Amino acid sequence: MNKHQPLLARQPIFDRDMAVYAYELLCRDSHENRAIVVDGDQASSQVLLRAFTDLSIGEVVGEYKAFINFTRNLLLRTPPFSRTQLVVEVLEDQIVDNHLLASLGQIRAQGYTIALDDFTINSSSFKMLEYADIVKLDVLDLTDEELRYHVDYLKPLGVTLLAEKIETYEMLEHCKSLGFELFQGYFLSRPQIMSGRKITENRQTILQLLAQLNDPSTDIQAIEHLVAQDPVLSYKLLKLINSAAFHFVCKIESLRQAITLLGLIQVRSWITLLSMASIDEKPRELCVSTLVRARFCQTLGEAVSSTKRGDSYFTVGLLSTIDAFMDAPIDELLQKISISETIRDALLYYKNVEGKVLEIVKLYEKADWDNIDWGWLEEHGVEASALSHFYTESLVWVTSALESLVFDAK
Template structure:
């Protein structure tokens, strides 16, 4: 089957797309091998495999309220299989290297009328390639990473009066995002949110310091009375904890009686889940109520933690035990430098962790360190790096297992199982 073959031969990479508020708006999905696809026929087959993988892995459910941007070649555009994709879950990104002929224009108009969102990639100005499609496309993509400032302004200005969203591709810094925002871009594709200026000795905010104190208390297995007292000094955290436990209940089952005692809530929530929740809040930008579904940084951290937890057993269907818990925390903590702007050694000087976690984070050593290195390559679309690390890991881990693991972790993150 084309999907199974493709998932064995290629990695399903994702590149986040964020809004002006830096909230997650979607993902660019890519099937990529270590060897680039240069032949036009192979590119069309790759597009077909990408669309099939989207359907077979249940990516619409896995992505929740965000959509997937899928690159569509002119040949695949004409295939009926394209209409198996859900109009509400995808953005069809037109990969055209020449002016569209009549057949392409008719097909785009038909898809547009059926409710599909169309995007035009690699916009280079209003010309014979873009002009016929402007009435039908909803999104225009411009490579901001390789376009000089003056040209970028001219390209954005040429579309200013049209009801089209501008998406800046290749945004890898806050400065470039701000520049594009000022030019009228509303969507941004890149990894700027997962990067930070690392400054040794930087002071943590009061709320960050409070979260670290709580994480250490929970992790040291102290008496619940000490944890309860620490929470009482953080009323916002206490309120959020009570809300979560009351709404979800114990292990996902709604409670017959509401939780009113803080100690009762801590016991019901469980120390393992409490430590994970507090660690995610430490990554949250600004507010203790930040939702991982809206924060790209939290998405990366939570996904990395869940994927590490799943991969540690070499089985994407699930993993249990002490090492799986350590794997999840390793994934979360690996994003702390980006969130806090501190070197990892300074963070670990303030958060008590197991030796396996410390060596994984600082040296990429041991099984946890190898899987962390694998997922760092995976997050950076490094196919050759992924291949090299997969060959060093024990068990039956391969490209297909990693792709399936991504789908399972995304579904878990969006509350749809996994």
């Protein structure tokens, strides 16, 4: 296996309304289940080159900004990339001297946005605040008292405060109350559960649809009837299937025609996604990340199993975020949906090949390279370079699919 193939992942950064503000692009060199020394210059350079040259930045982050880590060596050179989308993120362990400060001044003067990563106030770090637009605070690394102290110190300076490593809904709300404007972390993939909360009528109706839809005994005629009862869902499905994501030469004009060409399992998956996307008060990014995960699971599943149709892998990726959509534990939700035992075991216990693929994809999304089972992938004929390709291909593919997905009031 190629141990030095660049790996790229992205993590969304949200504003107070839970709309995407930007993505941070992540890279590491470690492909082994042990700690190794990472070359920061190489990692950052690989992300820059992959995002701006191997791919177009629009394919990676769309219209949003891209936060990319910059080491001291990279900061001392003028970044030759788009100042409208690139956010220069200064890593926390850089030596702060006159050379670095002068470079930050030049970068700022050229119109780039500068963010300070994992910032803590000390005798040298405060000197960079003059050049900073955004300051990122690690909510897991700071006590609540320290967090409040930093907020009180930084807010009068006019910088935008970003809370990173938010892993719970409660911490998100707490940081909002402190005055943070931007938020980053893995909380979106988890349900926002409140004591005594009931599933709303909107969610209950959709859950009933999903139960019928994913019942293996439900045939084509029954699915046609289900979708026909919802004209908006029918319209969205046909619009989606006729998008650039599917590359059909002829126009698809009926659900039966779509099932014939795509297959019953895949059509079920798309109706499931469209139904979940219509849930009230859920951010658009949850649908985006779900679709990226589903496509990534599909392409990786096809590679490890040598199959041309990875529909079951797509379904596993799709249903893996149902708890965040429904605001209820996934094990309780799956009891109400008649899915196959294979998919259930994959979702709950990471069992079987589908489960292994889902586990690897979720680790990849978090850039947790050290815990990915590279040996298992190699045994199944997948190199690190292929995994990186599958992920970036999923981002590009989802961009095409999203042109036809409608997110009203998201």
